[in-house]
Amino acid sequence: MDAEAFSSQFEAHRVITATFFAHAATVPKASSQSLVTAISPKTLAARIEDLLPQTQCTKCGYPACRPYAEAIAAGEANYNQCPPGGAQGVARLAALLGKPDIPLDTTHGVERARPVAVIDENVCIGCTLCMQACPVDAIVGAAKQMHTVIAELCTGCDLCVPPCPVDCIAMVPVTGERTGWDAWSQDEADAARARHDRRLARLERERAAAEARANARQAARAAQSTQAAQSAQPGQPAQKAEQTQPASDDPEAKKRAIIQAALERARKKKEEMTKLGAGPKNTDHVSAAVQAQIDEAEARRRRLGLADDANASHPDKGDKPA
Template identity: 55%
Template sequence: MDDLAEALDRALPQTQCTRCGYPDCRSYAQAIAAGEAGINQCPPGGAEGVASLARLTGRPALPLDPAHGREGPRQLAVIDEAWCIGCTLCIKACPVDSIIGAPKRMHSVLDALCTGCELCVPVCPVDCISLVDATPGHTAWDAWSQAQADEARERFAFHRMRLVRDKAENDERLARKAAAKLADLPTASRIEDPAALARKRAIIEAAMARARERRGTGD
């Protein structure tokens, strides 16, 4: 089943839009391989995508399930510079890191990397993100190449790795900060309740161990 899931994943457009009902393309591919999802739940892949999944699974091709959306031109996110407040929520929502910017600074979309997933739109608190047709008259795989899908897949993998790394670094930073505060406590406070102090130290040491484990180090 792992080989089938891998083949199905590579046949998907890798927009990571979640319209299939799953959190990412890989999860959808795994669900198809396990017989838990239909092959007609990916609007960005369109009818051609359904046909590819049908060939891989041996299932009959079906029309796209309208509950998951319709086939259409690839969308491109556009940020209105006049309204952007630099909240960074769209940056966090983008699954392929195609939005750049800094806190309280105007953000921009890297057009060539945007998959049209639309996930940045609902998180914007000032509604400054709109969608435009990037491929008028061309839909699904006619509007999205295999090379683009491969790059989006790699960028999504890096995005997920970066999130894990950033969380591990943040956890370790907080653990060190807590340890420093504990070390600065007056001696009387530290020895007043040895059991409570031991519990705090155990919690801090466990947090630091988890952070090191997430970072893949044994330091």
């Protein structure tokens, strides 16, 4: 190749290269600041759940906050059915859903100061029913031992009160005049949801373990029955591998007997305390509202057989003229 042809090809290559780099310079360079990670957006039910107080009280008509959030997202429930959230909770949900702010539906309960469950140690029989009812594992204790509530963990859901057979649990307001979200915080709600989720996971593990044990027992009984049939003498019927369970070994009957005995012990203990003058103190000069609560509690105790008459827990009042 002569010098003139080589010079011409070199010049053409230089022009093409310069054009390429000039075009590349006009393309914006990617920076680390402009890079984003693709994240699946939260579902509407999840965003609704984030705005609920997570007391897991079931007052909305659903077994927990998550099912209620899913019902709202599906249009099956209204967004004003959460008493613990109060008016502010309704407003939060309305803003998320793009709907008008409406009053709280009081058929599900009223907005109130947040209460904490308190167990009367003198009456508790250690039946564990309150522990089983607590949705956030805020009650500690053991069978036939006195239980106690961890106040910092209690959501004030009221669910431990109905199953108590001796009516020894009171819901005591602890936030003064603050109600709804003013009496609760997002951090407390998130912590309560985490405890509720852990409880559900624990119950599922326990259920699976119980099912596995039941299957193992059934397999063992089947193996024993087969072995007994194979070892039976020719011409003789095979012996049964298991006998009919006696009525005295019925677990439900045992449970009822234990609870009945515990109720009897609680009744006797209350009677002894009453005779010793260990009734409620500072009962004078109480407000009408507080006295109404006391009277209602005593009426429930009488229905349960924990008091012989209206003055059983107020022995000092029995001597006063009517």
